Amino acid sequence: MLSRIILASTIVTVVLVVWLVARADGERVFYMDLGRPLDERDRARVRRVQGVTLASALVGVAAAAFAPLPAAVLVATLLPFVPIAWLLIEVVGAVKSAKPAEASLRFRVPLTEPPPAKQYVSLPLQIAHGALIALSAAAFVFVRGQLPVLVPLHFDAAGRPNRWGSPDELWALGGIMLFCWALCWLLVVGVARERWALPTAHTEAYARASRRRRQLLVRMIEVLMLCVNAAVAASWLGIAIGSLPGWSHLLGITVVVALVLSAGGAVGSLVAFLAPLTAVQRQLSALGGVALGTRPDGWRWGGMIYYAPDDPALFIPKRFGIGQTFNFARPAAWLILVLLVVVPIGIAFTSMLLSRR
């Protein structure tokens, strides 16, 4: 029963996130300003995404409830990719038909340094983050000596263990928590170091709105990463304690808690921050546009990718949607992307190697 609940929860969580993004609101579709009024094609895109998402939810929940468990696991593993892939296809289609205003070649630049990253972060959230990592590590050290030779290390979509190994491999989860915290700071620094260019009119108002946007982005990143790390901590300690004699019932609950925390973080962040971010983005567009100071010919693939070799900035405000992107002409952009993939794999691999010595 618990396995089926977990399967259904996984599918519903992904569906919910996609559903939140799939909307046509005023002059925006999928939270992107296309630079032109919305038409029937845009609304049709949203309807298609919603239709596919709803169908995926119905099929997934039905499979989770009634199909034989191995089939239900397979469906729950693969089905979430369908609405996500469909959403991406429709987003790309919408961007291709966009007519964004050209970033003005004339703009103003402050002679003061932009506010540093630490001015945007929330001290309570960062303290909570650090404490979460430290306490999780301390709790694991406390129970480590009592753990059996083999503990479950990986679970399928139904919450059943499907790989076993040494308890020391669980240190990888601590490494992942540190990585997530470092990633949080990397993203925060990226927001703080984003190009600080202002329009020639309404300069002060634009600067205030720009600071507000950065503040909201940083807060969203902090909340999301804290929830992710809470999920990892729950997994780490849940697996450890659930491996103790008499505590095996905790394993299934661990998977549910981890799922709820990570999904709650994702959905909660979107719900809490998308609306104010969209509002401030609209304000910035009205005051002077977005992506000021970027090279018009640097925007490729319909404005989704920025590649400008003669622009030294690494972090660039997105032309569509909310957030920022890289200047992919800078080698550092590729280095960061590679590290984001390689480091978590390296942590898990190293932990596996060390535990087998």
Add this chain to the structure above:
Amino acid sequence: MLTIEVDFGSARPVYRQIAEQVRGLIARGDLSDGAELPSVRQLAANVGVNLNTVAKAYRILADEGLVDLRHGSRARVVGGARARAPEVEGLERELGDVISRLVLQGRGREEVSAFFETALERFFER
């Protein structure tokens, strides 16, 4: 908030635009003695140009005696900054060029005078 304006669509090189704008801020007293300019790297990132472009602008201002450049620290406005005297001849030539262009547009002496008067008002009112 002190800002400088940059126009990538202008025929004037960006380093000259930066130098002119900073010079104007110093002349109006908006940048006072000891005021620090942004680091070369930060200003280059915000403007969207190579480091050397900003460095060149700062060197022009340093050669004019308006800012002090020291390795490892940011450029600072020099106290009681006055452009060096030899620069005045160059300014007369540039002003003559501006007057020539205005006359070639069909403006007479009074109109050229009114043009400069308006420019002076705008400069000191900022």
